[in-house]
Amino acid sequence: MLSVISATKSYGGERSVDAVKNVSFELEQGKSLAIVGRSGSGKSTLLGMIGGISRPTAGQVLIDGINQWGLSDNERAELRNQKLGFVFQFASLLPSLRAIDNVALPCLISGKLSGSEIYARARALLDRVGLSHRADAYPGQLSGGEQRRVAIARALVNSPSLLLADEPTADLDEITEGEILSLLLDIHRALNITLVVVTHNPEIAARADSVIEMRSGEAAAKELVVKEPAAPSNTGTPHDASVEEAARSIFEISPQQASTHKVRLGEGLERFLGRFVMWLVPTCLIAWGINWAAEKYEADVIEAKAQQRLALEELGMQGLRADVKSVEFGSGKTYVVTIYLRNTRGDDPLYVMSPTFRTFVQVATSWLEIPTKPIKTGSGQVLKITGTQLLTYEIEPDVPNFTQLLPYYMHVRFTNDMLISPRSQPKDDLIERNDSYYVYLKPHDADDKAILSKMKFPEKPPVWIPMPPH
Numbered sequence: 001m002l003s004v005i006s007a008t009k010s011y012g013g014e015r016s017v018d019a020v021k022n023v024s025f026e027l028e029q030g031k032s033l034a035i036v037g038r039s040g041s042g043k044s045t046l047l048g049m050i051g052g053i054s055r056p057t058a059g060q061v062l063i064d065g066i067n068q069w070g071l072s073d074n075e076r077a078e079l080r081n082q083k084l085g086f087v088f089q090f091a092s093l094l095p096s097l098r099a100i101d102n103v104a105l106p107c108l109i110s111g112k113l114s115g116s117e118i119y120a121r122a123r124a125l126l127d128r129v130g131l132s133h134r135a136d137a138y139p140g141q142l143s144g145g146e147q148r149r150v151a152i153a154r155a156l157v158n159s160p161s162l163l164l165a166d167e168p169t170a171d172l173d174e175i176t177e178g179e180i181l182s183l184l185l186d187i188h189r190a191l192n193i194t195l196v197v198v199t200h201n202p203e204i205a206a207r208a209d210s211v212i213e214m215r216s217g218e219a220a221a222k223e224l225v226v227k228e229p230a231a232p233s234n235t236g237t238p239h240d241a242s243v244e245e246a247a248r249s250i251f252e253i254s255p256q257q258a259s260t261h262k263v264r265l266g267e268g269l270e271r272f273l274g275r276f277v278m279w280l281v282p283t284c285l286i287a288w289g290i291n292w293a294a295e296k297y298e299a300d301v302i303e304a305k306a307q308q309r310l311a312l313e314e315l316g317m318q319g320l321r322a323d324v325k326s327v328e329f330g331s332g333k334t335y336v337v338t339i340y341l342r343n344t345r346g347d348d349p350l351y352v353m354s355p356t357f358r359t360f361v362q363v364a365t366s367w368l369e370i371p372t373k374p375i376k377t378g379s380g381q382v383l384k385i386t387g388t389q390l391l392t393y394e395i396e397p398d399v400p401n402f403t404q405l406l407p408y409y410m411h412v413r414f415t416n417d418m419l420i421s422p423r424s425q426p427k428d429d430l431i432e433r434n435d436s437y438y439v440y441l442k443p444h445d446a447d448d449k450a451i452l453s454k455m456k457f458p459e460k461p462p463v464w465i466p467m468p469p470h
Helices: 043-050 073-083 099-110 115-128 144-156 174-190 202-207 238-249 255-259 267-318 448-454
Strands: 002-011 017-027 032-037 058-063 084-087 162-166 194-198 210-215 218-220 320-329 335-343 350-353 356-363 366-370 372-376 382-385 388-395 410-421 431-441 464-466
Touching (some): 002 043, 017 210, 017 218, 032 043, 032 202, 073 099, 084 144, 099 115, 099 144, 144 174, 162 174, 174 194, 174 202, 320 431, 320 464, 335 382, 335 410, 356 372
Parallel strands (some): 032 194, 032 210, 084 162, 162 194
Antiparallel strands (some): 002 017, 210 218, 320 335, 350 382, 356 410, 410 431, 431 464
């Protein structure tokens, strides 16, 4: 069902760093795989390549025999929508929609079923995860564990054959974590869904059909088979004994034999060469040791830089959370977009060069860039992020014939390019981060009644609808 063939992910720079190195494995339909390892070992990067989110530098990822990275962007998005389900580290539920609406949304986007069929399926899935009584609740009214259950139901709504879970219980208490991970395994077995889960929980890993342990980007064996040392050979023969006796006799010369020995020409030279060899061998060994130590030092330096780079990658991706906070109508045909940058490292500050924020609207199968003007961004300076920093922009997406993935709504992509460092004056500890956020945006002149006739909203259609990570 799933085949990963020599998958490698490298990041460029002064020295190329392999986040994932030549990983290969196969997973049959209905089986489960746990990926374990320390932070920065490449677990999430490997899962991103499997899920069609991060393109491998080399190798292939086959799903039902299809090389998804040989497909176009639209074909790969269709494959993800139909065959894959994602459960991320955070629930990422849409706050303006009820639990049942959040579950139904991926199926509404695919458009393969009628509205009544979609909501019947969403309600059945909420019942499956034990939340049928909370179907009309909003995310803000749900506990962390309940939000994770809704996210699992949403991942299953399109009947995926492969379910991917990336640390789905990262910020939950121990009891709730066990409940959610047990729920995932129970659903995987009951529905015969292939499951790949990244986890730090050894009990859950022990319950999976197979385990891969990531170490510095490589898939290491979880259990090593140690062979017993071979027994001494007992194959001696009389011939062997005679050879041994002959060898020993060389060093057991009798006095009579010794008297017949003469001094041979060059016998002094042998002593000289013997002393020379006695000096030469240690000298060669010392030279070899120095050379080996130098090579090991260089290898250690390269490995240390690689680990530093991986740690910096993890800092840039996990130490800073960034997303769209709100989109509101502005004057005329403009909108005011607010994004947030949140430091998740506690009291340790992060330094961010003022982001380059751009906006695109989908027209047919291409993206058209539209004017974007900063209102409050701290341009031209380094931002010190200790808590949450808000950045505000004004956009004017006055685009005719925009693509309508949801009726009457524009499909909009925001891109946010930043340079991040743990220091205000970085040297070689600077990482580039590129984020994309996808939203549905209601035009200023949209007819709310016409929208409500096509889609179910609990109240007035919202100005914007954020999409889950994809």
